[in-house]
Amino acid sequence: MIAIIDYKAGNLASVSRAFSHIGVENMITNDVRRIKSAERVVFPGVGAAGSAMKSLIQLGLDQVLRHALDSGKPVLGICLGTQIILQTSQENQTPCLGLIDGCARGFSESFKSQGVTGLKIPHMGWNRINLQSDHPVFAGIRAEDEFYFVHSYYPSPDHANQVIATTEYGITFPSVIGMKNLVATQFHPEKSGKPGLAILKNFSGWNPC
DSSP: OEEEEOSSSSOOHHHHHHHHHTTOOEEEEOOHHHHHHSSEEEEOOOSOHHHHHHHHHHHTHHHHHHHHHHHTOOEEEETHHHHTTSSEETGGGEEOOOSSSEEEEEHHHHHHHHTOOSOOSSEEEEEEOEESSOOGGGTTOOTTOEEEEEESEEEEESSGGGEEEEEEESEEEEEEEEETTEEEESSBGGGSHHHHHHHHHHHHHOOOO
């Protein structure tokens, strides 16, 4: 059973439908006991880092995520869930979960510092990922496969070995990060057609060492 964490950060139904489509049992829940008893945890989300962190703490789900990570349970972050596993977000200078060292950075500041002009923010639509290392969750993903993005901030881990894939949009930014039993995608696999479903299928059978 996969627990999809509900912390009032967007519509989670599309994530649940995607898992159901590939025959994987799942539940949307904010019940601490049910999340702890699940075999795997998915941490999606859209919206602002500040309000998401407030909801997580109020519901006690910040500690549940730390427990899942410490226990070795496979954890998948998606979109906002990928950003707030870091220490901080530049969005209103929000303190985040700190599961991975680093910061969620804004395209606006990064574009300005690197002289990038003419690109819209948020980064929205289909784009490719460039895998930096082999990872079981991305087995079978081809260089030409595209995934659906919609975001104004992106994850920036402190350690290069925690960047699994990058994407080009004015700058080169990390689009998949992770370590040990945690993997997180800035894009939405549940909205990314067959390649996205393949990632969810791989995650459903992933047994981290």
